[in-house]
Amino acid sequence: MSHSDKDSVRIFDTTLRDGEQSPGASMTIEEKIRIAELLEAMRVDIIEAGFAIASNGDFECVQKIAQQIKQSTVCSLARAALPDIDRAAEALKQAARPRIHTFIATSPLHMKVKLQMEPKAVIEAIHASVSHARNFVDDVEWSAEDATRTEMDFLCQAVETAIKAGATTINLPDTVGYTTPREYREMFQSVINRVPGAAKAIFSTHCHNDLGLAVANSLAGVEGGARQIECTINGIGERAGNAAMEEVVMALRTRADAMPYHTNIETTSIMKASKLVSTVTGFNVQNNKAIVGANAFAHESGIHQDGILKNAETYEIMTPESVGVTKTTLVMGKLSGRAAFADKLKDLGYELGDNAFQDCFRRFKELADRKKNIYDEDIIALVDDEVATAENRLRLVALNTHSSTDGTAVADLTMSIDGEPKKSVVYGAGPVDAVFNAVKDVMDWHPRLVIFQVHAITQGTDAQAECTVRLEEDGRTVNGQGADEDTITAAARAYIAAMNKLMIKREKRAIAATG
Numbered sequence: 001m002s003h004s005d006k007d008s009v010r011i012f013d014t015t016l017r018d019g020e021q022s023p024g025a026s027m028t029i030e031e032k033i034r035i036a037e038l039l040e041a042m043r044v045d046i047i048e049a050g051f052a053i054a055s056n057g058d059f060e061c062v063q064k065i066a067q068q069i070k071q072s073t074v075c076s077l078a079r080a081a082l083p084d085i086d087r088a089a090e091a092l093k094q095a096a097r098p099r100i101h102t103f104i105a106t107s108p109l110h111m112k113v114k115l116q117m118e119p120k121a122v123i124e125a126i127h128a129s130v131s132h133a134r135n136f137v138d139d140v141e142w143s144a145e146d147a148t149r150t151e152m153d154f155l156c157q158a159v160e161t162a163i164k165a166g167a168t169t170i171n172l173p174d175t176v177g178y179t180t181p182r183e184y185r186e187m188f189q190s191v192i193n194r195v196p197g198a199a200k201a202i203f204s205t206h207c208h209n210d211l212g213l214a215v216a217n218s219l220a221g222v223e224g225g226a227r228q229i230e231c232t233i234n235g236i237g238e239r240a241g242n243a244a245m246e247e248v249v250m251a252l253r254t255r256a257d258a259m260p261y262h263t264n265i266e267t268t269s270i271m272k273a274s275k276l277v278s279t280v281t282g283f284n285v286q287n288n289k290a291i292v293g294a295n296a297f298a299h300e301s302g303i304h305q306d307g308i309l310k311n312a313e314t315y316e317i318m319t320p321e322s323v324g325v326t327k328t329t330l331v332m333g334k335l336s337g338r339a340a341f342a343d344k345l346k347d348l349g350y351e352l353g354d355n356a357f358q359d360c361f362r363r364f365k366e367l368a369d370r371k372k373n374i375y376d377e378d379i380i381a382l383v384d385d386e387v388a389t390a391e392n393r394l395r396l397v398a399l400n401t402h403s404s405t406d407g408t409a410v411a412d413l414t415m416s417i418d419g420e421p422k423k424s425v426v427y428g429a430g431p432v433d434a435v436f437n438a439v440k441d442v443m444d445w446h447p448r449l450v451i452f453q454v455h456a457i458t459q460g461t462d463a464q465a466e467c468t469v470r471l472e473e474d475g476r477t478v479n480g481q482g483a484d485e486d487t488i489t490a491a492a493r494a495y496i497a498a499m500n501k502l503m504i505k506r507e508k509r510a511i512a513a514t515g
């Protein structure tokens with residue numbers, strides 16, 4: 001290993017697999033591809049695209065990402081079962097850099113209760129699964145699920161078996177978020193010291209955040225010898241989530257003096273990735289969240305503001321620009337033309353085709369007619385909304401609402417279904433309720449509303465509203481987003497976007513059921 005290899009920490013992003021295991025965080029294939037493209041642009045080393053055998057949707061998603069992504073390694077999860085591994089291999093066939101990630105639980109509790117397997121059978125399954133995966137790809141990761149509650153002797157035996165069978169990465173997850181930094185560091189040190197052939201593999205952390213220690217534990221794992229961190233954007237994931245990528249990456253970068261390791265991540269894309277994942281999943285980022293929260297670089301008290309004006313380093317340990325936070329600037333107005341708009345999109349990192357550009361420019365002009373000051377955030381919301389809904393079969397055509405303090409509200413809504421206009425005039429408890437009722441009436445379909453949330457994109461009473469709607473039907477959950485200066489219109493767009501996704505899922509399931 002060269003010196004730089006020795007100190008280099010690979011970033012394995014599992015937003016699309018473990019992140020999607022957050023209750024309610026389901027993403028469409030198109031959304032996952034957008035996230036994967038951004039992760040690749042950020043120079044993420046490995047993208048875990050899904051769990052190919054879990055469903056046809058997961059398979060298709062791993063396959064599409066594998067076809068599309070060329071620079072990052074693309075990985076599929078698989079249990080220690082041959083059909084799982086075959087399915088992962090099939091989905092990864094066209095990947096430029098494929099990885100199969102196979103796992104089995106090794107803790108006494110999991111082996112006895114969940115797997116109902118004797119330790120000897122688990123060792124055999126490790127050997128069989130890793131060897132089978134190596135028949136398809138050179139890059140095989142093996143994980144000891146619940147490693148942090150596994151007996152050390154057995155963990156070493158399991159790791160040795162996996163390495164002998166050809167695993168090139170060994171992941172020791174803190175599956176239940178139970179460990180502490182010292183314990184996790186020592187676990188890596190012991191396993192690496194004791195297992196013959198350990199130097200042939202890269203060791204990896206995978207930490208859940210049940211005690212709020214996922215990032216600290218991941219960094220401690222690196223101190224113990226791990227050179228891969230598994231993490232997610234915004235820390236989303238099963239239960240309390242996974243280690244947040246933005247936090248581990250910025251901790252390593254900012255405190256390189258204390259932790260002399262580096263990652264390849266292009267940190268200036270962090271904010272963009274955070275926003276994309278939060279928009280797509282409907283999971284808002286808390287204001288005081290490290291690195292990507294709205295307040296992460298805000299200075300409220302007079303003393304702090306005074307210090308910052310004199311020298312930013314008084315209260316800022318990293319610059320907002322280093323994570324892609326730009327100062328909110330007044331960017332454009334209604335006199336701005338096509339060329340200025342195109343320049344702005346380029347600055348913001350968008351590359352749109354001709355049609356998408358024309359649609360966005362038209363919406364920008366409409367917005368500029370109504371809103372005096374247009375900020376970067378307005379343009380980002382508008383373009384994201386347009387790109388996400390461009391192919392939708394359900395679209396909002398026109399909306400009029402009326403509400404009064406006596407509690408009555410009515411929505412007069414026209415939407416199109418596959419290009420055909422449909423209209424409904426319906427009452428509700430308030431204007432949002434009336435709009436949602438109108439969409440349900442047009443579609444003659446009543447899925448359960450799980451979440452409706454609104455937030456203002458910028459400041460001021462003319463700020464655009466960004467709405468998220470989560471709908472559920474028969475265990476299928478979808479999120480829809482919509483942005484508009486009119487909050488009720490934004491709500492209608494979000495509801496229709498969610499209905500569109502649910503309709504596609506419903507149709508796919510019907511096709512699968514009929515064979």
Ligand code: KIV
Binds near residue numbers: 103143145174
């Ligand atoms: O938390 C965990 O143990 C996992 C494994 C499947 C890697 O997600």
Ligand code: ZN
Binds near residue numbers: 173175206208238
């Ligand atoms: Zn996990």
